[in-house]
Each structure stands twice: as structure tokens, then as C-alpha cells.
Amino acid sequence: MTTAHNLRPLITTVFVPSAIFGIGQGAGAPVIALLARDLGASVPVAGVIVALVGLGAVLGDLPAGRIVATFGERRAIIGGSTLGAIGVLLSLLAWNPIALAVGAVLTGFSTAVWGLARQSYLAEVVPIGMRARAMATFALMWRLGFFVGPFLGAAVIVAFGIRGGFAIQLVGVVLSGALMARVPDPPRESGAAVPTVTTLPQILRRHRRLLSTLGTGSLLMGAARASREAVLPLWADHIGVDAAAVSVLFGIGAAVDLLCSYPAGYLMDRYGRRFIAVPSLVVIGVAFVLLPFARDLVTLGAISILLGIGNGLGNGVIMTLGADVAPPATRAEFLAAWRLTHDTGMFTGPLAVGALAAVVPLGLAVVGIGLVSGAGAAVMYRYIPVYSPWPRPPVQEDVAREAVPPNAAAVPEPR
Structure with a gap:
């Protein structure tokens, strides 16, 4: 009978990276609207820029499946992390609300690709009898990180200013991507061995x-x-x-x-x-x-x-x-x-x-x-x-x- 012990190999390859990724997002999320206002955006425009992260995720869902199917989970994670790092860096260095908005869309887009690659990996490697626990733990670690992120971000903001939240997010994106990119793509089931278009x-x-x-x-x-x-x-x-x-x-x-x-x-x-x-x-x-x-x-x-x-x-x-x-x-x-x-x-x-x-x-x-x-x-x-x-x-x-x-x-x- 399968026990929780079998999830332990996923701790450093999936669960810890998920927590680190969540810390970064938790640190960056509260400062998007604040930075938009500092850059001269009105309150409604600042709200729209915050919503663009979600729009980026929706847009990212459209090609994410083909990206993962074509390049595999590992390379999709590397690509998603790279795109996410570019988006966060653009937000960190944003000189006007438009640059911040583009960074928000890229960040949301990369999150969709990264998230789908992780979900696909778990679906491949975890037996069905433990699937819900694996998925729940994966989501739990992200939420734990998102819970901790604002507190860590607040400490950095006090020391370095409002853009410090994005600095934490940038480190989180790069570090979590590097940790999970160490894992090779899982072997495919025989039903999935034939390439599809x-x-x-x-x-x-x-x-x-x-x-x-x-x-x-x-x-x-x-x-x-x-x-x-x-x-x-x-x-x-x-x-x-x-x-x-x-x-x-x-x-x-x-x-x-x-x-x-x-x-x-x-x-x-x-x-x-x-x-x-x-x-x-x-x-x-x-x-x-x-x-x-x-x-x-x-x-x-x-x-x-x-x-x-x-x-x-x-x-x-x-x-x-x-x-x-x-x-x-x-x-x-x-x-x-x-x-x-x-x-x-x-x-x-x-x-x-x-x-x-x-x-x-x-x-x-x-x-x-x-x-x-x-x-x-x-x-x-x-x-x-x-x-x-x-x-x-x-x-x-x-x-x-x-x-x-x-x-x-x-x-x-x-x-």
C-alpha cells in the first residue's frame, strides 16, 4: 500500500521550489499597485495593472500545453523561469506604468507555463492513489510561501524601498526554477509515447x-x-x-x-x-x-x-x-x-x-x-x-x- 513516504523524493524537486516561488509572488504582489501609483498611474489604472497578472496567466494557458508537450517539463520550466525573470526584472526597473504593465503580463504568462509543467510532472510520476495528496501538498507549499512572502518583502522594502518586493520575487523565480530544472523529464506512458501535434x-x-x-x-x-x-x-x-x-x-x-x-x-x-x-x-x-x-x-x-x-x-x-x-x-x-x-x-x-x-x-x-x-x-x-x-x-x-x-x-x- 502506498504511504506518504513516497512523496519524500518530491520535497526538494517540487515542494520546496513551489514554496520559494510562492515567497517571491507573495513579496511582489502587494507592491504592484503601490509602484504603479508612484509612477503616476491613477487608482483605476493601478487596479488594471494588478489585474494584468491574471490576464497574463490566462494568455499563458493558451500555448502552455504545446510548449510542455513539445519541449518537455524540464525545458518548459527553464523557459518559463527565464521569461518570468525578465518580467519581474522589467517590473523592478519600471520607469513608467506601461513598462510595469508589460512586466505584469510577462510574469503572469510565465507563471502559467511554469505551473502547467509542474502539474504535468506530478500527474506523470505520482500514483493515482496519492495524487490528491501530492497536488494538495504542492499547492500548500505555494500558499505557505505566498503567506511568508509579504513579511519578507516588507523587511526588504523598509531597507531598500518599494521595489525591494520585486527583488525578492526575482530571486524566488530564479532559485525555484533552478531547483526544479535539475529533474529530468519523467518517462512517458506507452499511450503518450507517440509525438502529437x-x-x-x-x-x-x-x-x-x-x-x-x-x-x-x-x-x-x-x-x-x-x-x-x-x-x-x-x-x-x-x-x-x-x-x-x-x-x-x-x-x-x-x-x-x-x-x-x-x-x-x-x-x-x-x-x-x-x-x-x-x-x-x-x-x-x-x-x-x-x-x-x-x-x-x-x-x-x-x-x-x-x-x-x-x-x-x-x-x-x-x-x-x-x-x-x-x-x-x-x-x-x-x-x-x-x-x-x-x-x-x-x-x-x-x-x-x-x-x-x-x-x-x-x-x-x-x-x-x-x-x-x-x-x-x-x-x-x-x-x-x-x-x-x-x-x-x-x-x-x-x-x-x-x-x-x-x-x-x-x-x-x-x-
């Missing part, structure tokens, strides 16, 4: 039913999870809670998020993906619906903890589902399309909050995002058993990794 449009057509059903659940989960980063500060400002207190609430929520992350992976491996995905979205949805009733710091803190629980429970769900349903012959290309669904939700969720708040009271906008989360839970409940059934057919644990994709017996895809 599958394009993203072909993947979208071939898997249109899966992507329009389960993929919709992935999109809605991305929108719900990203929206919390916009909703909580907006509501705090609405009820008069100051920025410092909001930062503390975010820290508390992030800590709870981390505590829930690894148990979520263990429970997914033991009881299936739906066992975690649906409660995660339900908890987030309930938190959003309750948020308009928060009238002071204590009740807002309780909502922040609830959001942290919901987000932590969903740690690794999207990556695990993608690895479950990805066909080995076109794994990287499919994972690019799969990541596109979630990243699109991550990008559009906060924008939807702003758009709703512009036409209806903020409380109604928050409840609307809660309904989006509930819709995502319903979609996941309906379609996870169709594409990632649990318990899985016995043949898939051993034979599938040599001969057939894990989902081959259960997911007839339309052609």
Missing part, C-alpha cells in the same frame, strides 16, 4: 462535453475563490474597518487556509474528489451570503475564518481533477485547456464583483457571488462522478499507468 482548438473540440460541464464547475470555483480577495476588503471598508485590521484578517484567514490544505488532499484520496470539492464551494458560498450581516471586526473575522476553511478545503481539487481526466497522449495540451477554465474564473471573478457593485448595492453583489459559488457546488456534485468516479475501477490503479488513461474506462469523450 494536437492544438488547443482540437483539444477544446475533442473534450467539449467535459470542458462545458465539469469545466464550468472549475470556472465557477475559480471565480468564487478569487472574489473573496475583492469582497472582504470592500465590505470591510463599507463598515469602516481600517486597512491594518483587514490585513490581520487576511493573515488569519490564510493561516486557517493552510491548516485545512493537506487534510483536504488526504480526504480526496480516501473518499473521492466530490467529497471535498462540493463542501469547499458550499462553505465559501455560505460565507459570502453571511458577509452582508457582518457589522463589526469580530463578525468580519468569523467570516474571514469561514472563507479560509472553504478555500483550504478546495486546495488541490482543480489540479487533481485535471490530472484524473487528462488523456496521457495529450496530457499537457489537455491540462492547458483545463487550467484555462479555472484561470478564466480567477480573472473574471473580481471583475464581476466590481461590475455588480456598480449597479446594485454591495450587499447584493456579495450575495450574487455566493450564488455563483453555490452553482459551482451543484455542477461539481453532478459531474465529478461522471468523469472522476470514486471508488475508481480496480484496473486503473496499476494497469492504467502502463496502458490506459485513468479515466479511459469511465469517460467516453465525444469526437
Whole structure:
């Protein structure tokens, strides 16, 4: 029987680099808007520049699958790290808002390529019985780094100024890329040994039913999870809670998020993906619906903890589902399309909050995002058993990794 001991070889090659990468992103993220303002950008323009990181990730999802399939995980990581270093360096040296915006797009683009290469690597080397734990640990280490990054960045900013956050991010990108680039590409399954020239449009057509059903659940989960980063500060400002207190609430929520992350992976491996995905979205949805009733710091803190629980429970769900349903012959290309669904939700969720708040009271906008989360839970409940059934057919644990994709017996895809 597989035990957690088997994940130890991944500590220095995947998990530690993920934490270092997260530290860099955590250090750089808070200073983008501040540097944009220092360079003369208005508040709305500064907000757009921050959003360009997410847009870059969406744009990066489009070619990432072909890049990984063509060059392999190792070279994709080297290329992604190089592009990311250029983007961060451009941000570090930015002389006007346009240069900073270009750096933000390049950084997001490289993150998409780097992330897909890591996910594809884990999908290849980790047995299906431990897949959720591996994906959850990978995501956990990134979140841990992102949690630590702002504190480390703050210390450097005090010493060297606002651009110090980007200096930490540059070191994180280069160091994490160098660590993971030491690992050779994994041997391919026999089903994936023949080179393919599958394009993203072909993947979208071939898997249109899966992507329009389960993929919709992935999109809605991305929108719900990203929206919390916009909703909580907006509501705090609405009820008069100051920025410092909001930062503390975010820290508390992030800590709870981390505590829930690894148990979520263990429970997914033991009881299936739906066992975690649906409660995660339900908890987030309930938190959003309750948020308009928060009238002071204590009740807002309780909502922040609830959001942290919901987000932590969903740690690794999207990556695990993608690895479950990805066909080995076109794994990287499919994972690019799969990541596109979630990243699109991550990008559009906060924008939807702003758009709703512009036409209806903020409380109604928050409840609307809660309904989006509930819709995502319903979609996941309906379609996870169709594409990632649990318990899985016995043949898939051993034979599938040599001969057939894990989902081959259960997911007839339309052609």
C-alpha cells in the first residue's frame, strides 16, 4: 500500500521550489499597485495593472500545453523561469506604468507555463492513489510561501524601498526554477509515447462535453475563490474597518487556509474528489451570503475564518481533477485547456464583483457571488462522478499507468 513516504523524493524537486516561488509572488504582489501609483498611474489604472497578472496567466494557458508537450517539463520550466525573470526584472526597473504593465503580463504568462509543467510532472510520476495528496501538498507549499512572502518583502522594502518586493520575487523565480530544472523529464506512458501535434482548438473540440460541464464547475470555483480577495476588503471598508485590521484578517484567514490544505488532499484520496470539492464551494458560498450581516471586526473575522476553511478545503481539487481526466497522449495540451477554465474564473471573478457593485448595492453583489459559488457546488456534485468516479475501477490503479488513461474506462469523450 502506498504511504506518504513516497512523496519524500518530491520535497526538494517540487515542494520546496513551489514554496520559494510562492515567497517571491507573495513579496511582489502587494507592491504592484503601490509602484504603479508612484509612477503616476491613477487608482483605476493601478487596479488594471494588478489585474494584468491574471490576464497574463490566462494568455499563458493558451500555448502552455504545446510548449510542455513539445519541449518537455524540464525545458518548459527553464523557459518559463527565464521569461518570468525578465518580467519581474522589467517590473523592478519600471520607469513608467506601461513598462510595469508589460512586466505584469510577462510574469503572469510565465507563471502559467511554469505551473502547467509542474502539474504535468506530478500527474506523470505520482500514483493515482496519492495524487490528491501530492497536488494538495504542492499547492500548500505555494500558499505557505505566498503567506511568508509579504513579511519578507516588507523587511526588504523598509531597507531598500518599494521595489525591494520585486527583488525578492526575482530571486524566488530564479532559485525555484533552478531547483526544479535539475529533474529530468519523467518517462512517458506507452499511450503518450507517440509525438502529437494536437492544438488547443482540437483539444477544446475533442473534450467539449467535459470542458462545458465539469469545466464550468472549475470556472465557477475559480471565480468564487478569487472574489473573496475583492469582497472582504470592500465590505470591510463599507463598515469602516481600517486597512491594518483587514490585513490581520487576511493573515488569519490564510493561516486557517493552510491548516485545512493537506487534510483536504488526504480526504480526496480516501473518499473521492466530490467529497471535498462540493463542501469547499458550499462553505465559501455560505460565507459570502453571511458577509452582508457582518457589522463589526469580530463578525468580519468569523467570516474571514469561514472563507479560509472553504478555500483550504478546495486546495488541490482543480489540479487533481485535471490530472484524473487528462488523456496521457495529450496530457499537457489537455491540462492547458483545463487550467484555462479555472484561470478564466480567477480573472473574471473580481471583475464581476466590481461590475455588480456598480449597479446594485454591495450587499447584493456579495450575495450574487455566493450564488455563483453555490452553482459551482451543484455542477461539481453532478459531474465529478461522471468523469472522476470514486471508488475508481480496480484496473486503473496499476494497469492504467502502463496502458490506459485513468479515466479511459469511465469517460467516453465525444469526437
